[in-house]
Amino acid sequence: MTTKQHYSLDELNLETRIGGMGVENDCTEIPLIDFSDFENRRQHITEALWQAATQVGFFQVENHGITLDTIKQTFGIAESYFALPAETKALNARPKGQNVGWEFMTQVRPSTGTQDQKESYQITLPHMASLWPQEQVLADFKSITLAFEQQAWALGMKILSCFADKLGFERDFFTRAHDRSSPEYQSTLRLLHYLPLQQQGVDAGLWRAGAHTDFDCLTMVFQKTGQDGLQACAGKDAQDALSWTSAKAQDGIITCNIGDMLMRWSDDKLKSTLHRVRMPREGEYQGSRYSLAFFCQANKDMIIQGPENKYPPISAEDYLNLRIQANFAK
Numbered sequence: 549m550t551t552k553q554h555y556s557l558d559e560l561n562l563e564t565r566i567g568g569m570g571v572e573n574d575c576t577e578i579p580l581i582d583f584s585d586f587e588n589r590r591q592h593i594t595e596a597l598w599q600a601a602t603q604v605g606f607f608q609v610e611n612h613g614i615t616l617d618t619i620k621q622t623f624g625i626a627e628s629y630f631a632l633p634a635e636t637k638a639l640n641a642r643p644k645g646q647n648v649g650w651e652f653m654t655q656v657r658p659s660t661g662t663q664d665q666k667e668s669y670q671i672t673l674p675h676m677a678s679l680w681p682q683e684q685v686l687a688d689f690k691s692i693t694l695a696f697e698q699q700a701w702a703l704g705m706k707i708l709s710c711f712a713d714k715l716g717f718e719r720d721f722f723t724r725a726h727d728r729s730s731p732e733y734q735s736t737l738r739l740l741h742y743l744p745l746q747q748q749g750v751d752a753g754l755w756r757a758g759a760h761t762d763f764d765c766l767t768m769v770f771q772k773t774g775q776d777g778l779q780a781c782a783g784k785d786a787q788d789a790l791s792w793t794s795a796k797a798q799d800g801i802i803t804c805n806i807g808d809m810l811m812r813w814s815d816d817k818l819k820s821t822l823h824r825v826r827m828p829r830e831g832e833y834q835g836s837r838y839s840l841a842f843f844c845q846a847n848k849d850m851i852i853q854g855p856e857n858k859y860p861p862i863s864a865e866d867y868l869n870l871r872i873q874a875n876f877a878k
């Protein structure tokens with residue numbers, strides 16, 4: 549455990565106020581946006597995304613083109629990975645300060661000061677070197693997760709191209725800013741395993757993921773039907789009232805949220821929204837919860853500067869480093 553500290557970014561000072569239970573009243577509707585026939589319906593989809601991102605900061609997408617088979621296969625390999633012995637996973641342990649490799653209960657959110665009840669494995673393409681599990685330990689892990697990473701990236705860039713249109717940037721502005729072939733690439737696929745409930749739960753002040761905003765431009769979370777717990781402090785006045793709305797888990801539906809980097813890049817027009825994953829309560833499913841999260845984080849060498857220059861320019865590398873340092877105990 550760590551004590552709460554004073555951090556240097558406004559976003560972090562906000563987080564430290566938010567660690568309590570608040571009110572779970574599901575008072576905000578999380579928009580569901582249909583991505584079918586994207587090219588022909590681009591304008592309509594763009595308006596729906598803009599409305600959702602400026603008013604709520606959270607939205608879900610369906611008919612997005614990533615097949616249920618692909619998603620299930622990726623969940624399957626993630627679950628096999630997390631079932632490996634801890635000593636085996638420790639061979640791919642996360643080096644300090646980087647979003648790569650395996651970690652077990654090391655993330656401590658400024659909002660709670662307690663360890664998230666989870667383990668994760670992160671993939672950030674240029675920094676994987678020896679961090680892949682060996683083929684003889686878990687066959688096809690690398691090929692399946694890499695293929696999924698590519699598809700999640702492509703969908704993320706599609707969504708960001710809609711925001712680029714509305715912000716007055718060139719349509720491929722964010723695609724260039726998240727160039728997958730560059731050594732400066734720092735978008736991340738995170739496989740998540742939230743531990744089954746033991747004796748202590750939410751009443752003991754524990755969280756699967758304590759309340760936080762994301763550091764990135766856009767996060768896309770794949771969940772599994774029956775494995776709920778993700779909640780957003782979303783909508784007008786929700787933050788003052790500390791009221792929370794569930795982002796229901798459903799196979800094939802992707803829950804998306806705006807992160808701090810895009811909020812800054814849009815001069816605060818697009819809302820980065822607090823969210824958390826709470827522990828199950830009595831009478832709820834208490835087994836493991838798995839999710840897959842893709843974080844679109846602009847390449848290190850990109851300079852974040854909004855169209856109206858509301859904030860001074862900062863490199864994506866500096867921006868992210870400040871946040872990573874504040875969020876991990878070791």
Ligand SMILES: O=C(O)CCC(=O)C(=O)O
Nearest residue numbers: 740757769778825839841
């Ligand atoms: O697993 C989830 O549902 C959400 C994960 C999340 O918010 C995060 O890792 O930033």
Ligand SMILES: [Fe+2]
Nearest residue numbers: 760761762823
């Ligand atoms: Fe998050």
